[in-house]
Amino acid sequence: MRGFPATVIASVAIACVSYIAQAHHATSAFDRQNTVTVEGTVTRWQFINPHSGIWIEVENDGAVEEWIGEFQGTLDLYRHFNWNKDTFHPGDRITLTGYPAFDGSSAMSVRIVGFPDGTEVDVRSAPD
């Protein structure tokens, strides 16, 4: 979909110092020197504090892999992007780009979400 292969793309990114400064807890589990992008189908969206989460199923060479995306808490997402508990629904197709988990698990700290209509939201662009 729109140039994103269904398989995982890992790419080196320059970790912005301001992102490190803004780091909230639990972010130490993620590798800010790299980014990963996956595309898949939403199975669950948990809009809670202190961190929100999304679960998507990603097809990878015929196999289905579950990826978990971690976000900041509800109020950053609501105030800056008008997101709420209904922003995502099971079955939605989205792409997630973010910092991969150090432990190699299929999890990331999400930085950019691509929606089906082509819009992208950089959730880390919210002011500290």
Add this chain to the structure above:
Amino acid sequence: MQIRKNNRAARLLAAVATIACLTVCSNAYSQYAPAGAPDLTGVWQRTFPGNSSLMEEMPMTEWASERFARAKPLHGPRTASATEANAAEIRCLPMGFPGYYYRPRPFEIFQLPDRLLMLFEVDNFWRVVHLDGREFPEVPLHTWNGTSIGHYEGDTLVVETRHILGWESESNQRWLDRLGHPFSDELVLTERIRRIDDETMEIEVTVDDPVAYSEPVSGTLTFGTKSYELAEFICNELMLSQLPEMRPEQ
């Protein structure tokens, strides 16, 4: 025609009433505070870096150095994972002061005749600064955020806080900041709070804790106004989280 005239008069009356109300409301604090006292009302959030400390080199005693070495903070150069960290904040426990100020979350100040209220969005926590001239209780009640008593000195509100529960245990540590600098039950915290301009508030913090620091530690924290209205932030939702990294008990 008469109706239109009446409408115009009604609109004029409403406008005058609104202006009068706004004037009274915006100056409401001054009814309670002495002349020249600062208007601290508003929503504030830190503008200083969250991974900093009051001083670059904190004059830690041996007591504090031992505990600092065992601290596993969630921020700064010694950042630990959520599963390893022993910061009270990862368990949604109160951080005390000045620790709370290091969170990137807004808080709102209300000034009343006998109290100043700080409402913190994070953890839906409130703090009362007593302004009624009381003394600290003879028998102290140590609590997570202590007892705060304040008075005005010119353009500054001076707040003293005592009886904050200090460093608790290996797994539930509370610090002056988010980097792991401990404090003891003996901490006496003095905050000199003043408004620099329409958008800036400054708190000069002095930590007097001879158990943890060989001399008083001072630093200045700055805050900017925010247009947010405070909203609900229930940290304990952490217990509902399915995110693997947010479930330190596992």
